[in-house]
Every structure is written in structure tokens, then in C-alpha cells.
Amino acid sequence: MSLHPELIPRVTVDCATYPSLREKGVLITGGGSGIGASLVEHFCGQGARVGFIDLSQDYAHETARRVAAATGNQPHYEAADLRDIRALRSAIRSLSERIGPVRILINNAGNDDRMPIEDVTPEYWDERFQTNLRHQFFAAQAVIGEMTRAGGGSIINMGSISWMRGASGLIFYTTAKSAVMGLTKSLARELGERNIRVNSIAPGWVLTERQVERAKRIYQGKFSEYLEVQCLKEHLLPPDIARMALWLGADDSRLVTAQMFIVDGGVV
Structure with missing residues (x-):
């Protein structure tokens, strides 16, 4: 199977404009590639002051x-390993000095690598939770003070529909992503009095370059088979997720909090 041009992640500029995003400080984790890079581009396109963190210095530089x-x-960007909370906090401090107070945090970073269940060790389990869950809490913790002083903000945690479907081969990922909803609910309750909204986005299978290359390498039939279970017969692309994040970051969603927004074309 050869991929059609419309499957290639693209830049989408034809979307709503949100005046409330202009000049706001936006911090995005995992912003060097995939969904994260699209988030960086879309918020920059709105005139926001954007800072992002990525593990790869090369990816971050090229995206910027x-x-x-x-x-x-x-x-602006900082290269840091988000499994290292001290490095995460340092990167956030550095970026805040350049973009101003963080008013919007998007906890996007994660990794859905697979492993047979028999091969999962306690050490690998812990590392996957550090990669997919722990940093979301500590990034939020690091910015709530400046959000409060600035009058409020919006935190957007990236989840996944994989746990709702019981996806196989990545139980450590689905378990962590299911916990994102609990994290979101509790943060929203605790931070509401500070005018900080907390929501999550649960994407379906988004055709980032990484996902496309993996599917082509392992099983190309997945492209057509996945569309069969979607109500809408069009593949999800990173801009589809970024557009939802724009709305959740903007004042247009000012009384929306403690919610999970599924963007999957109608799978679950």
C-alpha cells in the first residue's frame, strides 16, 4: 500500500482565530515532533508567546x-528529559523567563512503544509511568503559582482512547493514560478557586510521521482497517488535535473544566 498525500501530516492554517490567545504564555511538553509540533505551530499562529520542551535538541531546533x-x-524551546523532574522544573523556569507567565500548559509528551506483557519488568513499568504520566502532575505543579498570580489559566492533559478500547501490547501505556482522567478531575477541583481550568484531550490514532512509519513497517493494512471502525472516514492528523487545544486554551471555553474531549473520528 502506498500512502495517499492526504495521509501526510500537514500544516493547517485555515482555522478559527482566538483573540484571547494573543500574547499569552503557552508551554507545551513534547513539542519537537508529531502532535506537539503541530501544537507549537498552531499556538504561534494565534500570536501566543510559545515555549516548548522536547527530549531531542535536534527536533526542537528544527521545529522552532x-x-x-x-x-x-x-x-522558544528547552531540551530536557521529562523523566528528570529537576530538569523539567529548570526548563519551565527558563522558558517562563522568555515567554512571560505561563497561562496555558499542554502536557503533551508521551510514548506508546509496545512490549509483550511477559517482558515487562518493574523497572520498565516505572519508566513508562515517568514517561507518560508523572511529568504531567509536576509540570502543572510548577506553573500553578504563576497562573494564579496572572489571574488564572488553562491546563490541558493529553490522554488517549487506547485505554477505553483495551489496546493490547502497551498495558503500561493504557494504564497511565487512564490515570490522566483522574489527574485531570482532581486538579480541576483543587485549582478551580484559582480560576485555573483543567481538561484533557483523548486522541484516537493520529497519523504523525512516527505512527505512519511504524504502521508501514509492521502492518500497512492498519490504515484501511482503522478507518472501518471510525464513523468519519478520514484519518486523524495532528492539526485535528491542535484545533481542540486552541479552543480549550482560549477564553471561549472559560467555564469548561474537569472534562475529557475525545477526538477520534468516532471510534469509541
């Missing part, structure tokens, strides 16, 4: 260069 060229708005 490309986004600045496409939008005329230069994002």
Missing part, C-alpha cells in the same frame, strides 16, 4: 526554525 518561518512568530 520551521514554525518561525511559517508563522513569523519565534517559539
Whole structure:
């Protein structure tokens, strides 16, 4: 099977404009590639002051260069391993100095690598939770003070529909992603009095470059088979997730909190 051009992740500029996002400080984790890079581009396109963190210095640099060229708005970045909470906190402090107080946090970073259940060790389990869940709490913890002082904000945690479907081969990922909803609910309850909203996005199978390459390598039939279970017969792309994040970050959703928004084309 050869991929059609519409399957290739693309830049989407034809979307709503949210005046309330202009000049707001936006922090995105895992912003160097995939959904994260699209988030960086979309928020820069709204005139926000964007900072992002990525594990890869090379990916981060290339994304920052490309986004600045496409939008005329230069994002700032820090390379850091989010499993290292001290490094995460340091990166957030550095970016806050450049973008101003963080008013919108998008906890996007994660990794859905697979492993047979028999091969999962306690050490690997713990590392997967560090990769997919723990940093979301500590990133939120690191910005709530400046959000409060600035008058409020929006935290968006990235979940997944994989746990709702009981996806196999990545039980450590589905378990962590199911916990994102509990984290979101509790943060929303605790931070509501500070005018901080907390929501989550649960994407379906989004055709990032990484996901496309893996599917092509392992099983190309997945492209057509996945569409069969979607109500809408079009593959999800990173901009589809970024557009939901724009709305959740903007004042248009000012009384929306403690919710999970499924963006999957109608799978679950």
C-alpha cells in the first residue's frame, strides 16, 4: 500500500482565530515532533508567546526554525528529559523567563512503544509511568503559582482512547493514560478557586510521521482497517488535535473544566 498525500501530516492554517490567545504564555511538553509540533505551530499562529520542551535538541531546533518561518512568530524551546523532574522544573523556569507567565500548559509528551506483557519488568513499568504520566502532575505543579498570580489559566492533559478500547501490547501505556482522567478531575477541583481550568484531550490514532512509519513497517493494512471502525472516514492528523487545544486554551471555553474531549473520528 502506498500512502495517499492526504495521509501526510500537514500544516493547517485555515482555522478559527482566538483573540484571547494573543500574547499569552503557552508551554507545551513534547513539542519537537508529531502532535506537539503541530501544537507549537498552531499556538504561534494565534500570536501566543510559545515555549516548548522536547527530549531531542535536534527536533526542537528544527521545529522552532520551521514554525518561525511559517508563522513569523519565534517559539522558544528547552531540551530536557521529562523523566528528570529537576530538569523539567529548570526548563519551565527558563522558558517562563522568555515567554512571560505561563497561562496555558499542554502536557503533551508521551510514548506508546509496545512490549509483550511477559517482558515487562518493574523497572520498565516505572519508566513508562515517568514517561507518560508523572511529568504531567509536576509540570502543572510548577506553573500553578504563576497562573494564579496572572489571574488564572488553562491546563490541558493529553490522554488517549487506547485505554477505553483495551489496546493490547502497551498495558503500561493504557494504564497511565487512564490515570490522566483522574489527574485531570482532581486538579480541576483543587485549582478551580484559582480560576485555573483543567481538561484533557483523548486522541484516537493520529497519523504523525512516527505512527505512519511504524504502521508501514509492521502492518500497512492498519490504515484501511482503522478507518472501518471510525464513523468519519478520514484519518486523524495532528492539526485535528491542535484545533481542540486552541479552543480549550482560549477564553471561549472559560467555564469548561474537569472534562475529557475525545477526538477520534468516532471510534469509541
